[in-house]
Amino acid sequence: MQILINNPIQETWIFSLIFFVVLLIFVRPRKIIEWFPTSVTTELKGLSILMIVLSHIGYFLATDTRFLWPLSIMAGVGVNLFLFLSGFGLTASQMQKNLSIGGFYKKRLLKLFSPFWLSLIVFLFLDFFILKISYSWDYIAKAFVGIFTHADLYQDINSPLWYFTFIFGYYLLFPLLFFKKRPWLTALFLYLAGYLIIYYKPAPLDYVLHLYKLHIFAFPLGVLAAWAVTKLKSPAILEKLSRGWWAISYYLAIASLLALFVYANINSGIGESASKEQWMSILAVVAICLVFILKKIEFRLFYWFGLYSYEIYLWHWPLMYRFDIFYRFMPAWLATVFYLAFFILLAWGASKLTELITKGKPRPALIGK
Numbered sequence: 001m002q003i004l005i006n007n008p009i010q011e012t013w014i015f016s017l018i019f020f021v022v023l024l025i026f027v028r029p030r031k032i033i034e035w036f037p038t039s040v041t042t043e044l045k046g047l048s049i050l051m052i053v054l055s056h057i058g059y060f061l062a063t064d065t066r067f068l069w070p071l072s073i074m075a076g077v078g079v080n081l082f083l084f085l086s087g088f089g090l091t092a093s094q095m096q097k098n099l100s101i102g103g104f105y106k107k108r109l110l111k112l113f114s115p116f117w118l119s120l121i122v123f124l125f126l127d128f129f130i131l132k133i134s135y136s137w138d139y140i141a142k143a144f145v146g147i148f149t150h151a152d153l154y155q156d157i158n159s160p161l162w163y164f165t166f167i168f169g170y171y172l173l174f175p176l177l178f179f180k181k182r183p184w185l186t187a188l189f190l191y192l193a194g195y196l197i198i199y200y201k202p203a204p205l206d207y208v209l210h211l212y213k214l215h216i217f218a219f220p221l222g223v224l225a226a227w228a229v230t231k232l233k234s235p236a237i238l239e240k241l242s243r244g245w246w247a248i249s250y251y252l253a254i255a256s257l258l259a260l261f262v263y264a265n266i267n268s269g270i271g272e273s274a275s276k277e278q279w280m281s282i283l284a285v286v287a288i289c290l291v292f293i294l295k296k297i298e299f300r301l302f303y304w305f306g307l308y309s310y311e312i313y314l315w316h317w318p319l320m321y322r323f324d325i326f327y328r329f330m331p332a333w334l335a336t337v338f339y340l341a342f343f344i345l346l347a348w349g350a351s352k353l354t355e356l357i358t359k360g361k362p363r364p365a366l367i368g369k
Helices: 008-025 038-061 075-097 101-129 137-144 159-177 183-200 218-229 236-241 246-266 274-294 300-307 309-321 332-358
Strands: 027-029 297-299
Touching: 008 027, 008 300, 008 332, 038 075, 038 274, 038 297, 038 300, 038 309, 038 332, 075 159, 075 183, 075 218, 075 274, 101 137, 101 159, 101 309, 101 332, 159 183, 159 309, 183 218, 218 274, 246 274, 297 300, 300 309, 300 332, 309 332
Parallel strands: none
Antiparallel strands: 027 297
């Protein structure tokens, strides 16, 4: 159920202060030895899932949208960042290992579906036995194969799973369209595939097509970025530019990119046009990725959330909306802190259980290597 917050602005200030203090406590120095290493992409995954969770709380769980503003305005950017990182990670990995089509599906789809099936089974049981909610066999069958054609936050078993269907399509197409020597061609074909879906408007996707329109460019852009990174020389130049007189330009560039990120989020184009909203979101994604590439510190808090970002995505919304265990008992700022900590622990446990079941190494397959 939705939550009523008596003083949303004060609650937001308290939460923000605690969050940023914790963020700074776990800052560590970083030496730039790669352009876009796994440690950085994992941090960005953590930032992405926080964008989404805080947006879902501020704009859909709370009855007053002033709660968590402006931390709550970046859901679209978070989704596009997920997609970008997924395209980047899959391409970087495939360029190194070059799995066969069958090998790709066996490895990637198992990692994609195992955590998803676990969360789906749990929520089906919880809905049935606790909330007395049942679903048609047709709905359940489609859910288990990853088909979600609605994204109703208040009616679907887990509305954020529209994203699962969306990226599942990319996973199916990726090995078929992958060209190791020309990944830019893969990016082009993947974008065209998304464009054709938007253009022909297949009837089964009527209720989610508006979401697809906002995110068809991010995954191909990630593929393109992975190819571009292979063309770059050593990042040692960044270490040199951050010292001496060059440091002024270096830190000015970071500040400018942060300003661009804030501008793109505030002027997001929401409510204007899908095209503007998508491109402002992509602008924000590019800006924040460049900031994380350039920065000489590590945000360990983002890294921890990034390790289990996929699992958090799968579990967070139904637990907060249907089975709220914190907001009903404590102030909103404290409940939000508790939920973030709880999601980390739950995602870690779900990851370990998935590992035990599949006897593999659990990774957040949706959003990276």
